[in-house]
Amino acid sequence: MPECIFCSIIRGKKPATKVYEDDEVAVIMDIKPITAGHMLVIPKVHRELLTEMDDDSIKAVFSAAKKVGNALKKSKLRCRGINYLLADGAEAGQEVFHAHLHVIPRYRGDGFWLNMPSDYEKEMKPGELEKNAGKIRAAMGK
Numbered sequence: 001m002p003e004c005i006f007c008s009i010i011r012g013k014k015p016a017t018k019v020y021e022d023d024e025v026a027v028i029m030d031i032k033p034i035t036a037g038h039m040l041v042i043p044k045v046h047r048e049l050l051t052e053m054d055d056d057s058i059k060a061v062f063s064a065a066k067k068v069g070n071a072l073k074k075s076k077l078r079c080r081g082i083n084y085l086l087a088d089g090a091e092a093g094q095e096v097f098h099a100h101l102h103v104i105p106r107y108r109g110d111g112f113w114l115n116m117p118s119d120y121e122k123e124m125k126p127g128e129l130e131k132n133a134g135k136i137r138a139a140m141g142k
């Protein structure tokens, strides 16, 4: 099986434009940016999904995202807001199956957004919310 692209980058076997690196994570520029300055925060330990990562690694990912996010706001790149986006699983839009957090600079008219279902604006009844919350709570100990 060919090595995961992000593991190759972390091992220095594939090129990438690095912005930041520490013991736990590497932050690289996305080669197909949604907006200029779009970065990926990649944990050094290979895990496919956020839900498979250990808590320290998750903390390191978000801590690095905060660092580069602050830098982005102070930089000369266009950035009025930031989306921190993690696609967990193919159905959620994940394309590289090594967990990573997108840091996407945003500004008015940048053309990016997620498509919402047609009934998105409809508020769910409290009873239905409680029923769904109950299903999640019941699964928490599993």
Ligand SMILES: [Zn+2]
Pocket (backbone or CB within 6 Å): 004, 005, 006, 007, 008, 046, 047, 097, 098
């Ligand atoms: Zn990997």
